Amino acid sequence: MAAPRQFLNDPATLVAQALAGLERANPDIVRWNRDPSFVVRADDDPRPRVSVISGGGSGHEPLHTGFVGRGMLDAAVPGAIFASPSMGQVKAATEAVDRGRGVVHVVKNYTGDIINFGLARDEALEAGIAVETVVVDDDLATDDPTGGGPGRRGTAAVIAVEKICGAAADGGADLESVVALGRRVAAGARSLAIALEACTHPGAPGPSFLLADEEIEFGVGIHGERGIDRRSFAPARELAEMLVRPIAEALELARGDRVIAIVNGLGSTHALELSLMFTETAAVLDAMGVHVARALVGSYVTSLDMAGCSITLVRSAPDLIELWDAPVHTPGLRW
Amino acid sequence: MAAPRQFLNDPATLVAQALAGLERANPDIVRWNRDPSFVVRADDDPRPRVSVISGGGSGHEPLHTGFVGRGMLDAAVPGAIFASPSMGQVKAATEAVDRGRGVVHVVKNYTGDIINFGLARDEALEAGIAVETVVVDDDLATDDPTGGGPGRRGTAAVIAVEKICGAAADGGADLESVVALGRRVAAGARSLAIALEACTHPGAPGPSFLLADEEIEFGVGIHGERGIDRRSFAPARELAEMLVRPIAEALELARGDRVIAIVNGLGSTHALELSLMFTETAAVLDAMGVHVARALVGSYVTSLDMAGCSITLVRSAPDLIELWDAPVHTPGLRW
Numbered sequence: 001m002a003a004p005r006q007f008l009n010d011p012a013t014l015v016a017q018a019l020a021g022l023e024r025a026n027p028d029i030v031r032w033n034r035d036p037s038f039v040v041r042a043d044d045d046p047r048p049r050v051s052v053i054s055g056g057g058s059g060h061e062p063l064h065t066g067f068v069g070r071g072m073l074d075a076a077v078p079g080a081i082f083a084s085p086s087m088g089q090v091k092a093a094t095e096a097v098d099r100g101r102g103v104v105h106v107v108k109n110y111t112g113d114i115i116n117f118g119l120a121r122d123e124a125l126e127a128g129i130a131v132e133t134v135v136v137d138d139d140l141a142t143d144d145p146t147g148g149g150p151g152r153r154g155t156a157a158v159i160a161v162e163k164i165c166g167a168a169a170d171g172g173a174d175l176e177s178v179v180a181l182g183r184r185v186a187a188g189a190r191s192l193a194i195a196l197e198a199c200t201h202p203g204a205p206g207p208s209f210l211l212a213d214e215e216i217e218f219g220v221g222i223h224g225e226r227g228i229d230r231r232s233f234a235p236a237r238e239l240a241e242m243l244v245r246p247i248a249e250a251l252e253l254a255r256g257d258r259v260i261a262i263v264n265g266l267g268s269t270h271a272l273e274l275s276l277m278f279t280e281t282a283a284v285l286d287a288m289g290v291h292v293a294r295a296l297v298g299s300y301v302t303s304l305d306m307a308g309c310s311i312t313l314v315r316s317a318p319d320l321i322e323l324w325d326a327p328v329h330t331p332g333l334r335w
Numbered sequence: 336m337a338a339p340r341q342f343l344n345d346p347a348t349l350v351a352q353a354l355a356g357l358e359r360a361n362p363d364i365v366r367w368n369r370d371p372s373f374v375v376r377a378d379d380d381p382r383p384r385v386s387v388i389s390g391g392g393s394g395h396e397p398l399h400t401g402f403v404g405r406g407m408l409d410a411a412v413p414g415a416i417f418a419s420p421s422m423g424q425v426k427a428a429t430e431a432v433d434r435g436r437g438v439v440h441v442v443k444n445y446t447g448d449i450i451n452f453g454l455a456r457d458e459a460l461e462a463g464i465a466v467e468t469v470v471v472d473d474d475l476a477t478d479d480p481t482g483g484g485p486g487r488r489g490t491a492a493v494i495a496v497e498k499i500c501g502a503a504a505d506g507g508a509d510l511e512s513v514v515a516l517g518r519r520v521a522a523g524a525r526s527l528a529i530a531l532e533a534c535t536h537p538g539a540p541g542p543s544f545l546l547a548d549e550e551i552e553f554g555v556g557i558h559g560e561r562g563i564d565r566r567s568f569a570p571a572r573e574l575a576e577m578l579v580r581p582i583a584e585a586l587e588l589a590r591g592d593r594v595i596a597i598v599n600g601l602g603s604t605h606a607l608e609l610s611l612m613f614t615e616t617a618a619v620l621d622a623m624g625v626h627v628a629r630a631l632v633g634s635y636v637t638s639l640d641m642a643g644c645s646i647t648l649v650r651s652a653p654d655l656i657e658l659w660d661a662p663v664h665t666p667g668l669r670w
Binding site: 026061270299334 | 342350354356357360605608609
């Protein structure tokens with residue numbers, strides 16, 4: 001057995017103990033509702049306005065619980081590690097944040113999340129709460145041009161959707177407008193990820209898959225699953241090309257277009273490496289004449305301790321940039 | 336050879352390419368001076384006031400270059416990976432940020448940094464710039480009660496020193512006051528770290544040391560060196576006890592005392608694990624009757640991709656909390 005690599009008491013209590021820590025370290029920003037489990041804003045904001053919530057499996061922190069706060073999410077609903085939260089959790093969170101102007105569910109495109117958020121929406125609608133869903137499906141690795149199957153997975157573009165919807169809701173936009181913005185951001189975003197090493201589930205004896213020497217995993221998701229292809233390890237500039245060019249093609253980016261670029265660490269990749277990958281990402285975009293309007297570089301949508309990174313490009317526009325730049329005050333994202 | 340784990344073009348250009356990325360991703364906050372290499376604030380702040388700079392080896396990001404910005408550092412001087420910056424770099428940065436009211440050098444206690452910052456101070460003094468040094472030496476693992484040797488190493492307490500000195504300087508405090516605050520914070524801070532896995536230097540074939548199964552490294556520093564003791568792997572709550580109790584003893588914390596608690600990831604440790612470790616840290620302090628006045632949980636002072644965490648406790652007081660809470664706008668720390 002490999003040397004232990006993780007701080008842990010018991011896999012069964014990890015998520016709850018981590019949520020307790022999140023709350024205690026950020027008492028002015030978030031409050032954790034124990035049962036059913038969801039995280040809400042700790043600061044009082046009684047204005048009648050649209051509320052925005054999200055959620056999904058744990059193991060991706062700071063996503064989503066770390067993005068609760070002024071200017072972003074009103075609540076986040078965490079499941080167990082890599083598992084969807086229950087319908088009951090989502091319903092309770094939806095009721096808790098409703099301010100009479102409707103609630104937006106930002107949902108990454110995974111079957112369990114789609115089902116459980118959908119059931120919760122149905123119940124909330126019956127209870128008289130207006131709920132609309134924005135599905136985030138940016139992962140180009142799971143694109144099926146035939147349109148069959150479950151569609152593309154949702155990954156790091158969800159940061160942009162949550163930030164921009166949260167800013168719009170904070171600014172007083174109505175439900176229809178916030179939903180339209182979220183769908184527009186999601187439609188204009190694509191991501192690709194590579195892993196240099198798989199993640200290890202809490203308490204598991206080893207990583208979820210093994211890579212041969214000098215091999216990388218291309219098109220990985222954020223749940224420890226294998227990617228779509230094994231490729232040869234290469235210098236960072238080649239890896240950046242490998243990720244950026246297909247995204248730019250899928251978004252049909254042309255000279256003069258502007259994007260928000262997110263270089264996201266998958267868990268154990270160092271800040272130096274992410275800054276390097278951003279330099280190379282920007283160089284690829286420079287060569288295409290695509291302008292980086294805004295950048296976010298760091299580990300925001302992780303897959304436990306996976307070594308790797310994802311690159312997300314989001315088509316930008318002046319109204320989106322204004323919302324991106326708006327103040328945000330959450331444990332995981334602040335400006 | 337193990338599978339590649341790092342994004343890299345060439346170890347010789349890694350730091351420069353990462354600094355280029357830091358600057359490009361945060362053009363409103365930092366500007367990178369290429370030669371000699373140092374990072375300064377990009378925003379104009381022409382007020383005559385004290386300036387605060389720091390620096391040291393790279394590989395600890397976001398420290399120090401990620402802490403340049405309003406309310407924290409005026410400049411940071413990065414060396415090569417785990418190597419001190421040169422006297423020339425420090426001198427140039429000191430001259431660049433001097434606003435006629437003096438410059439504070441915040442220096443972690445390592446021989447190379449002490450020498451090179453000291454030489455730069457001497458030259459700056461000759462050039463008519465008032466420079467004072469605050470040495471940070473919080474690492475309890477290297478405490479020598481006989482007072483011999485190089486003294487305790489500087490680790491994560493440097494965040495508190497930089498934040499509090501930066502806030503004081505931003506608020507118009509004079510040189511003497513900023514220096515006194517920095518020394519008071521450093522004197523009231525101690526840290527301890529454990530590693531679950533060593534770090535791998537960029538381009539090296541493997542980690543800087545190997546741990547046997549079920550073994551952890553107690554009292555590690557942030558430069559890939561071994562710690563002072565090998566201990567048995569244990570649940571997170573026991574590891575938190577192992578770190579917190581000696582720190583509380585060294586600081587002579589008593590029931591009713593208040594601290595700023597920093598739970599810091601050393602590189603590849605996941606946010607869930609750090610939140611868990613904070614929960615356990617707070618539990619140990621609760622049992623002692625020590626109050627957590629403020630907390631910072633995340634990877635701020637890293638050692639490349641080392642798996643592990645450090646815990647820092649800083650004696651707090653109302654004036655320190657006010658400065659800790661003051662606005663800060665840097666790539667790595669914002670509120």
